[in-house]
Amino acid sequence: MLSQIHSHPVLHECHTCEPRGGCLGLQLLNSPEARQQLCNAKKISCKAEHVFREGEDADCFYVVRSGSIKSYLVTQDGEEQVLGFYLPGDVFGLDTTAAQQRMSSAILLETTSICRFPHAYLTDMAQGSALLSIAAEQMQRDHNLMLMLARKDADGRIASLLDDLACRYWSRGYSASAFLLTMSRQDIGCYLGLAVETVSRTLTRLQECGVLKVNRREVEILDHAGLRKMAGTRVNSVAVEYCQKVVLRPV
Amino acid sequence: MLSQIHSHPVLHECHTCEPRGGCLGLQLLNSPEARQQLCNAKKISCKAEHVFREGEDADCFYVVRSGSIKSYLVTQDGEEQVLGFYLPGDVFGLDTTAAQQRMSSAILLETTSICRFPHAYLTDMAQGSALLSIAAEQMQRDHNLMLMLARKDADGRIASLLDDLACRYWSRGYSASAFLLTMSRQDIGCYLGLAVETVSRTLTRLQECGVLKVNRREVEILDHAGLRKMAGTRVNSVAVEYCQKVVLRPV
DNA sequence: CGATTCGTTGACATGCTTCAAACTTCGTGG
DNA sequence: CCACGAAGTTTGAAGCATGTCAACGAATCG
Incomplete structure (x- = not known):
């Protein structure tokens, strides 16, 4: 039985957190309050637990702090299609439907620590466009995968x-x-x-x-x-x- | 020699434009001024012309009014990978790099009429999130394609x-x-x-x-x-x- | 009317999948 | 601590779907 990753919060300060290469998510938060809130949002958990599943309500996205994540879908006939792997520093969980539901599932590949970024902290225009540019990065990765699969x-x-x-x-x-x-x-x-x-x-x-x-x-x-x-x-x-x-x- | 689609603007009123099923783009513009501006932004052109090419600067996205569009990439060894087809009512051209450059090329499959939505009209927060949800739609289509190619x-x-x-x-x-x-x-x-x-x-x-x-x-x-x-x-x-x-x- | 592009069909080659079996690693319980 | 079973990885053999090469017919365009 898999428990939700949200169960055992581990608190850290943002400034001690450094996925080498930098935290993409931090660029999205320009107010000190938002950053402060974020410090309460670190979670760590073990292999094979889900961060979220397709269809669940989404009120946040995530950044990998350490470890790795697999994003996937389940096809009609029960087969799995992996959409991508996320490494430390990567943003994931941006792909939600218009109704704010998860479009894919995310599961830990190993003991992993992630940061939660509630959408509520991002009501600011500049952040909207920053999000869009991260989404665009995701799209570019997707395009590469398509290219690979097709050719x-x-x-x-x-x-x-x-x-x-x-x-x-x-x-x-x-x-x-x-x-x-x-x-x-x-x-x-x-x-x-x-x-x-x-x-x-x-x-x-x-x-x-x-x-x-x-x-x-x-x-x-x-x-x-x-x-x-x-x-x-x-x-x-x-x-x-x-x-x-x-x-x-x-x- | 292919000329740019922007060459011969054809002016129409927005209210006379109805890709059956509705214009997704209009939902993104809530100010009357923006809509007014948009009315000057309709273009129509012929088969095999490019709307834009990969790497060009991007200051707008588009909605198909009538006709159809092919989005594609060229691989390292000169082969083409088609990313998708756009039909009337579809939004395309959202996939730009962080530096606002086109991530893919778009070409007309037939005589086609499209609407230009300059990013400048979308500096408003609500629109940022609307854009994001359209980007999400695009991602869902991408996921379907990957799934198809892989399985x-x-x-x-x-x-x-x-x-x-x-x-x-x-x-x-x-x-x-x-x-x-x-x-x-x-x-x-x-x-x-x-x-x-x-x-x-x-x-x-x-x-x-x-x-x-x-x-x-x-x-x-x-x-x-x-x-x-x-x-x-x-x-x-x-x-x-x-x-x-x-x-x-x-x- | 010829030239060119596009679509269809056939024959053959090949890269991947499927099926099967053995081996390794890991976790669990005796 | 070892025994056992489950899961993950590797390797072999055979079948098959798709790619490649080639030729032809149909539509389009100047």
Whole structure:
């Protein structure tokens, strides 16, 4: 039985909180009162608990403080479609219907700490447009996923995912060359539209090519440029910087 | 050589404009002045012209008045990925980067009339949240596409597209049973992640099943329930109503 | 009327899924 | 602490859906 993540609040000061790379959410709050309120809104909880489920009423969005989150839908015939993974610093939970209901479910992939941003603190115009620009960021990620699903083969999809994770970890101050996959092969498959077996086989193949090393959930990227070439990723500003500093100048 | 759609403004009064089903954009403008300004912002233009291209500066979004629009990206290796099709009443052009640049390109599929909504008219809080809810609608469509690309076979994808179009035409007061595909097989393929040949073959197959009749771009849906069953579409509010009134009670 | 674009159909190649089985890791309870 | 079962991962073999290549017919346009 899964309990709601809201059950055991853990209080922290905002200024001690630093998802490396900065808290996107904080940019949305310009009044000191709002920030103060926010300090009471940190929650931490364990693997496999839901932050929210599709259809629930939504009065807030979230920022990942540490850990990781999986966003997903359940199809008509009970299958899962993963929409994305959120890492520290990422905003999630913006996708609500006009009636303020959740359009997707969000579940913890590991022990995770998140921040709650009630919509009530955001009644200010500037914040509305900031929200919109975060929503736009989300859309861009979505577009990338569509592109991947529509045009790439298994190698390209896996390479894309790993390149994306590397890039995002790097932009937050973590290593781009070695990290842990917090999601299962199953999750990866549901995200990329591949069977688990294909995910496993593809990782093995990339390893044989010398592009990376995999052991269960541990990944080490040996050839960033090669990986990116296989991925055929469209560039964005973060990726460009990542590329210049990491891909082209091996660490 | 493609000229910009902004070249030949055609002026109309807002009150004479009625994409059947209503103009979503109008809900965003509550001041009479804004509406007045808007009346000068209608444009009409011909097939294959661009409304905007990826990377251009964005100071407005659009509503389709009549005709249809294709939104797309170009991949690294020059291939096209169609993101969606917009029909009369639809809002498009909301997906801009934080730096207010277009994240995708939009091109006319036929002779089309659109309305321009400059961002300058929307500096008001209530409108910010209205925009966000339209963005959310867009996200929901995106989610459906991802789901389709990741989980459905060719039959399911084509059935989904047709069911979606039928539903959207119906909700705007047009026939849900017979309509024209304004996009080419190529466009459909780029949207659904299928080869042109597969699109063609699948349409033929659906015809042989007696679900529909196709002749070039003319489509007649003979068995709405069957089509929807093949599509395995996730329900949304419009679709539910469409389902009750059209699918379950054959026209 | 020819040239071009678009749509359809066939034959073949291939990459992914499915089915099956073995192995590892982890949690639980004896 | 070990035994056991469940869940996650890997690997192999076979089937199939879709992509690719090629040719042809139909519509459109100048």
